[in-house]
Amino acid sequence: MAARARVLIRPKEGILDPQGKAVERALPALGFEGIEHVRVGRMVELEADDPALLAELCEKLLANPLIEDYEIERLDGAG
Amino acid sequence: MRWGVLQFPGSCDERDALHACSLIGEARLVWHEERGLDDIEAIVVPGGFSYGDYLRAGAIARFSPAMEAVAEFAAAGGPVLGICNGFQVLCEAGLLPGALLLNESMRFSCRQVDLLADGPETGAGVEFSSRRPTLSIPAKHGEGRYFAPAGALDALEANGQVAYRYAPGQNPNGSARDIAGVRNEAGNVVGLMPHPEHAVDPLTGSTDGLRVFEAVAATGAPA
Numbered sequence: 001m002a003a004r005a006r007v008l009i010r011p012k013e014g015i016l017d018p019q020g021k022a023v024e025r026a027l028p029a030l031g032f033e034g035i036e037h038v039r040v041g042r043m044v045e046l047e048a049d050d051p052a053l054l055a056e057l058c059e060k061l062l063a064n065p066l067i068e069d070y071e072i073e074r075l076d077g078a079g
Numbered sequence: 080m081r082w083g084v085l086q087f088p089g090s091c092d093e094r095d096a097l098h099a100c101s102l103i104g105e106a107r108l109v110w111h112e113e114r115g116l117d118d119i120e121a122i123v124v125p126g127g128f129s130y131g132d133y134l135r136a137g138a139i140a141r142f143s144p145a146m147e148a149v150a151e152f153a154a155a156g157g158p159v160l161g162i163c164n165g166f167q168v169l170c171e172a173g174l175l176p177g178a179l180l181l182n183e184s185m186r187f188s189c190r191q192v193d194l195l196a197d198g199p200e201t202g203a204g205v206e207f208s209s210r211r212p213t214l215s216i217p218a219k220h221g222e223g224r225y226f227a228p229a230g231a232l233d234a235l236e237a238n239g240q241v242a243y244r245y246a247p248g249q250n251p252n253g254s255a256r257d258i259a260g261v262r263n264e265a266g267n268v269v270g271l272m273p274h275p276e277h278a279v280d281p282l283t284g285s286t287d288g289l290r291v292f293e294a295v296a297a298t299g300a301p302a
Contacts, residue, residue, distance in 0.1 A: 015180070015226065016180075016183065016224075016253070018181050018182070018183055018184070018185045019181065019185065022185055061134070061138060061139075061142075062134070064135060064138070064171065064178055066177070066178050066226075066227070066228075067178045067180060067226060
């Protein structure tokens, strides 16, 4: 059975994230005060026959390691 | 010189690039599934939205058969010019250093910019500088903010790998150190965000773009 996983991709620390900034700036107008350091990333859900490939998949395609960090989260309880 | 202009699903500037190349040589389109570049002496990876720019701009195009052929072509010393999305593709493919991020303004920016040609003392860039200090070329993109880690930027500058900078005050996207274009260490692969292929006819206000194509042609032929 294929393994289910979720990959979270976010801009690396220190890289300006204009989307996060725009969200942050919009919040006070809606009455949300005290929200800081908003970062906007991407989430990819997938099923893989061979979960051992996931890290390479992230390095080569799902994330650009120069500008993004990623985390692989298994959804089927496996490590 | 015979130019090949890549065409991906979602490319949109390949016709202008083809026209620009045909003004200084012969040119044909290279469909993204094609690997045969034997008749080609210089490559343009054009602007547009290859494969819809899904995931990240240029991320999918780098895996196309044509790009695999371009990587071999570049490794053999063949001249390659990436424009806008083509620059993003070359960065994603690892043929050029750095990455292009969402514009600082978050807005698509479309305007005429002045570029300063930069580069090694013997490189094509300095030729531009002495003939004409700036190039007036349109820039139109949403993801053109050049990024590389600070140490890498220092190395690019020290090696003369910064090919073009936006003139002071004209950086349209928040690019690090006003960088508009870079070249690889060997100097045969160049990428820039602004569009020289849209500035080759007096009708559209500037013919400065031709100098970018001429400089690429001057970097040499495949070994």
